[in-house]
Amino acid sequence: MASRGGDTAAGPSGLAPMRDWLLLGGAVSASAVVLWNASGQPLVAAGFVGGVAAIGAAIRLFLRPAQAESSPEFALPDWSVTNAAIEQSNDGIAITDRAGRLVCANALMSNWFGLSAVPPRLPLDREAVDALEAATRAAWRDGTATAEPLVSSNGTWRAEVRRAGRGEDFLIWRFMPVATQDLVAEIVGQIGGKLGRALAREGIQAAVVSPEGIVLSANPAFVQRATGNGSADVVGADFVSFLASDETERVYYAREGRKGASIRLVHLPVADPDGVANVDPARTTSLFLLIDEQGSVGEVRAGLPQIEALLARLPLGLAMTDRDGRFLFANAAFLRAAGHDDTIPPPYPSDLVIKEDKGALSDAVRRYAQGIPMAGDVAVRLRATPEEPVSLSLAGVRGLGEGAVLLSLKDSSEETRLKREIAQATKMQAVGQLAGGVAHDFNNVLTAIIGYCDLMLMRHTPGDSDYDDIQQVKANSNRAASLTRQLLAFSRQQTLRPQVLQLPDVVAEVSALLKRLIGEKITLEVTHDRDLGFVRADPTQLEQVLLNLVVNARDAINDKLAAPGAKGSGVVKLMTRRVTAADVRSMKSEILPIGDYTALIVEDNGHGIKPGQIGKIFEPFFTTKEKGKGTGLGLSTVYGIVKQSGGFIFAESEVDRFTRFSIYLPVHVPDAAEIAHARRPAHEAKREWAGGGRVLLVEDEDTVRAVAERALTRQGYEVTTAADGEEGLEAIGRDGDFDLVVSDVVMPTMDGPAMAREIRALRPSMPFLFMSGYAEEQLRREIDIPNMHFLAKPFSVQQICEAVEQVLRAR
Known part of the structure; x- marks a missing residue:
């Protein structure tokens, strides 16, 4: 039955069993025979059989089941x-x-x-x-x-x-x-390991010394020469204690004395050649190679390939030349520092420098190769960086076969940059002093002009033919006074009236004016952080800072929108931010001290500032605007105000995208007195003055003195005048019954502070009102006495009368 079952299952069609096919074939054959006998025609019988076969084949094709198409299946992710x-x-x-x-x-x-x-x-x-x-x-x-x-x-x-x-x-x-490399630890391990032993076999003593002069590692050759015992431990010992020198500055091992061979010290600072240039040598770990000037102790193989193989492993820029000045070898660090792309050095060191420095470098190499062993530096300009000079160290060596001069290259671009910055700072200081002096003298002239205008306006009423002319003179004098304030702000000698305030309040005061300045086509966006700290600054000067920055932003946006094909709209953003000490620490700024700050940020989407110009924007008289459209004092004034307020300002820009100015003002914690002053009612802050007084007026400028005298006399004060400090002292000596001394600061013979000290010795309670175009803080640093008040020049008749009244009222 198993075999039968197999026959039944065989065949792809799956139709009738085999016996059914045999019965069907027999029936068809019998029918064909009967048809042949009946008709006597064999073709008719054959046609019958063929027809039956065709019909059977068609039925079989129709009934054959279609094979299922297989489709791939994707496994679910495991x-x-x-x-x-x-x-x-x-x-x-x-x-x-x-x-x-x-x-x-x-x-x-x-x-x-x-x-x-x-x-x-x-x-x-x-x-x-x-x-x-x-x-x-x-x-x-x-x-x-x-x-x-x-x-x-x-x-x-x-x-x-x-x-x-x-x-x-x-x-x-x-x-x-990311693995970090500890260069010092690597050098210490190499000198104390196989590299140090390889150097010892070549007769080179080596030691790694800390910035404090302590031996960190040494090879066996150094230990043997320094102590006489190759297995001694010199780690932690003072390096110079193993050495001595004579009157000719030749160096010996202290243990051997002059009987031993003199040695040549090659000093190599252990610093990353690709890192920060010009690391302070006094704070840098050093590798000292000590080479005998008359051959080393014991057998020395002075083969250059061995020396090249040893020094090539050091991460310091080292090279060696022969007596003719040709390169014998240069390690990868030297070629990288020299900006040489090929792994094979050029024929001569002079091939690495510009044409003007070739002769000086060739002469130096020949001098060190043929003279007595010595070391020195020569400044050269590399062909790769011709604008930045570098220092190339040379040392004459002996006992190294063909090697005659050892070269070490270090990058001095950082030193050059610092020199340029110092020169620029010196120039800026000189310009600031000049600007401050000019502004002070000009303020005296403006004080007289404004004062006489005020006196003339007292005799003329609106409608008079001269009234408008006098007003024009006074208005133009006030414009000139504004220019002097810019000069004083740039030189950081401006008079500030600092108050404890919140930056959002200052922004709110000036926002309406700023919207009118920028126009309707530019959007002003103002956002503030929460929990902002107090700052101590002059609100008027902060408003001036905002005006200058926003006007610059407006001009930059308008220039960008006026360009052909320009699209988009202008936006100026004013933001205040809370900056904690942790935020400053994460900024990793070398300029901004760690502390809490309140930041004021002004940002625009104008044409931006080019990278080559952004470092100069705070310089006086530098402007990126077209000729006749900018004085170059706007940003220098902003910088002066911010620095005089104890703050910091930074500029960031990307061409055609944005410009951002960030001002950081230190958070001020108000004391009880400041809080009480802020909460004092207004009616207590100002009371009417009920009487005159005797005033001593000391001023060396005749016109200023005359205006101040007439103004105070018209207010009912009894005024005594003096032309300098000595005359003021004489007036005090004759009749010291004065209620107030009003004095200039800078005067010939005896200035205001010197006179004040002399008067206070005679009249300890005498109040002083100083007049000056210089900063009040600068004056207080020069003379720190109680009951001292200040009036900034130029001033009007009303301002000097109000200042005298306030001092006498307070007394």
Whole structure:
């Protein structure tokens, strides 16, 4: 039955069994025979059989079942397999979906960032998290992205993120640790290890010395020569204690004395050649190579290939030439510092410098190669960076075969930059002193003009023929006074009236004016942070700062919109921000001291400032505007006001995108007296003055003295005048019964502060009202006495009368 069953199942058609086919064939054959006998025609019988066969074939084709088409099936994702695969990596790997959920991660991710950490929200600093979020957006948009460096207390990483999956619905994160190199530890280990022993075989003694002069590591050759015992421990000993010198400055080992061979010290600072240039030598670990000037003790093989192989491993820029000045070798660090792209040095060191320095460098190399062993530096300009001179150190050596001069290259571009900055600062200081002196003298002239205008206006009423002319003279004098205030602000000698205030209040006071200044086509956006700290500044000067910055922003936006094909609209943003000490620390600024600040930010979307100009914008008389459209004093005035207020200002810009000025003012904590003064009712702050008084007026400018005398006399004061400090002292000596001394600060023979000290010795309670075009704070630093008041020049008749009245009222 098993065999039968197999026959029945055979065949793809699955129709009748074999016996049915035999019965059907027999029936057809019998019918054909009967038809042949009946008709006697064999063709008729054959046609019958063929017809039956065709009909059977058609029926079989029709009844054959269609084969099912196979279709591939995709297996559902098995994340356990993915987990097993990513565990083989040495990097931290994580997979997140489009919703930002963690799909899987390997063990390194958990060890580094914790079990619940999901990229980009990882326990890193703020800048790193921002970089990861930016990389997330870029990966969803572009397919791949990177972010570095990612810093935390546990280390530093570099991240790569890639979009993947059938629907590209997943992000694959790969975090790779960034190893930091400890150059000092590496050099200490090399000199104390195989490299040090290899140097010893060539007769070169080597020691690594800390900035304090303590030996950190030494090779056996140095230990043997310095102590006489090759197995002695010299780590922690004073390096110079092993050395001595004679009157000719030749250096010996102290143990050997003059009987031993003199040695040549080659000093190499251990500093990264690709790092910060010109590290202070006094705070840098040093590698000293000590070479015998008359050959070393013991057998020395002075083969240059060995020396080249040894020095090539050091991360310091070293090269060697023969007596003819040809390069024998140069390590990779030297060629990199010299800006030479090829791994093979040129024939001569002079081939690395510009044409003007070739002769000086060739002469120096020949001099060190043929003279007595010595060392020195020569300043050259490399062909790779012809604008920045560098210092090339040369040392004549002996006992190294063909080697005659050892060269060490260090970058001095930082030193050159600092020199330029110091020269610029000196120039700016001189210009500031000149501007302050001119403004002071000009203020005396303006005081007289404004004062006489006030006196003339007392005799003329509106409608008189001369009234309008006098008003025009006074108005133009006030414009000139505004210019002198700009000069004083630039030179930081302006008189400030600091108050404890909130920056949003200052912005609110000036917002309406700013909207009228920028016009209807530019939008002014104002935003404030919460919990802003108090600042101590002059609100009037802060308003001047805002006016200058917003006017510059308006001009930049209008210039951009006026360009052909320009689109978009102009926006000026005024923002106040709360900046904590932690925020300042994360900024890693070398200029801004760590502390709490309140920041005032002015930003526009104008044409921006070119990178080559942004470092000069605060210089006086420098302007990016067209000729006749800018004085160049606006930003220098802003800088002077901010610095005089104890703040800091920074500028950022990107051409055709934005310009941002950030002003940081230190948070001021008001004391009880300041709070009480702020809360004092207005009617207590001002009371009517009920009497005159005797005033001693000391002023060396005749016109200023005459105006002040007439103004005070008209107010009912009895005024005695003096032309300088000595005359003022004489007036006090004759009749010291004065209620107030009104004096200029800068006077010939005896100035105001010197006279004040002499008068206070005679009249300790005498009040003083000083008049000056210089800053009040500068005066207080020169003379710090109680009951001293200040009146800034230029002043009007009304201002000097009110100032005298306030002082006498307070008394």
